[in-house]
Amino acid sequence: LSDSSILYRVKPKVKSHFYLSGSTGAESSQEDQCSVSSKDSTVEASSPIGQASTGPSPEGDSSISDHLQAKRARVENIIRVMAGSPNSRQHGESERSDTDLRDTREAREAYRENKRKQRLPQHQEHSNAAQSNRKAGNSSRDKQLQSMQRLLRQLQEKFLQVYNQEDPDYDNQDKTEAYFDPDILGKSSETRYISNEDYFEDKDIRIDNEYRDQMKVVGFPINRRDNQNLQDALKQELSKAVNDCVDRVFKKISSTGLDRSPQQRMCSTPELQISRGGNRKSQQHTPTFDQPQSEDPTEALSLVIRKPPAVPLMTSLTPTVKRPYPVHQAAFQLNYSTPLHESHILEHLLKYGGHSNLGALPCMPTPIDQASPDSVDLPWDTLAMRSKVTSAHLSHHPRSSSLGAHMLGSLLTPTLMPSCSLVKFNFLDRGNTILQPPITLRDIVCLCLTFNCLFSLNVNVNIQEGLTPSHLKKAKLMFFYTRYPSSNVLKTFFPDVKFNRCITSQLIKWFSNFREFYYIQMEKSARQAIVDGISDVKDMTVSRDSELFRALNMHYNKANDFHVPDRFLEVAEITLHEFYNAISAGKDSDPSWKKAIYKVICKLDNDVPEEFKTSSCF
DNA sequence: GCTCGCCCTG
């Protein structure tokens, strides 16, 4: 992976608005023709280097521009490593062979991410039930603290990944893994720091002796003293940052309604309508995402998730950030009402679910119980999937997929990475010449937090384990082509659904219900024709004007936004004739008289168009 | 024993 291949992921311009689809990410990444693929983003994004030099920098000095370029390259390098997790690599790079992948440092990262992932228990069904049984109480603050610890760990980890990315012994996980052992990490952050210190020192020797060239390639210090400096500064700053964040969290807690009772918090969240599940009918609706329950109007929360205005969404979009999803899909707006600042992200994470977001990250070592009561007020965790949630599968956790890198690229803007003035890490070569412009800790924190946010989104917007109203709509339209779809057909045409026995049965049941309605209408029409005195079957036709068709169309294509294939009319006519003939012949006295008809109709299935495999515009 | 489809019911 060349450096240039990652550059497209970084967009230099700040966008004030950003849209996310309420659809599943799988739809967007795998199916949705209308959505923006990573390939699109490649085209979309202009050269960051070019823009870096003509960007918001007030300096005209070319050396400063070069400086900025180099800095950008450094940041991008970090992003690349961060984005190198397996789930974020599906876009556009799937053509690369596994062998190739394994030869890259990204592959090592992917490998480790996978390994870590395997440790995470699956939070599957029944989490809602568990949720209702748990007490939030004082655990809320503990959770916040834990989330901060996890944040720190991840930050450290990411840094270590960069630090180690050229180490050929990287895959020798025995030692390294110990540093990320959740059992250790979970107990004491102090333990963690000590471990890291040992780790750095140990690595330092080897790097210094063996891998200077490689380190040089990625722009990291090759001088042992600089390593030490960086190491010390990192540790110091990370500790400071965490302390600061914890302070802010508690300050926030005391000044906002964060310490409300869980019930209070639940009441203002759309998730409540779902998790309580009292009224199944209401769950059919797309939950309305009003502004998150920030009850302090003065609070400058910059990540505001709300439903987009009903009117032209594109108006708030700038040319370089396309709204990647169709308008009619539930889309959500990340309204950067104030310049996005990492502290805002942090606040958002902390206030609205840092623990869950981080816990949702495959790279996080500590499993998070998403069934905790706090999880109900986590827009990040839920914003996408809740929009299409169905009554039957409310507690499923969507799987991660590939949106992360793309989204990351879309969001990594100068605003997200302000030139901050925390301690700067100067990366020096042996002659103490600056190889790369300073990258601040804040830059890294921004990146990590952004990545967390995005990955968390990513985790929740893709493969769904439950069937959504969109799936139902799609199924109904498929019925125009196939009345008796096989399980394989269903699996083929619902690639964004994680199939299990229950889901399969539900889909089959849907089609069974469709047939039931279909046959009822047919029988009704046939009997009506007989009552009306029609004596010749040929006098019975099914056209788009006929009553029968209207009824069917109303049922399967309520929005009337799908052109029903002519073939369906033919099949309907044949069915009608079958019923007419059977009834005319008095076969309806036999309790199983319809079975013969079913036998005929099931042979009239047609192939479902390929578009149904890939399109999610339903 | 399991899956699937139909039927009935809510």
Place this chain on the structure above:
DNA sequence: CAGGGCGAGC
């Protein structure tokens, strides 16, 4: 549209 009962087919 979902749940449950029932029977057929594998």
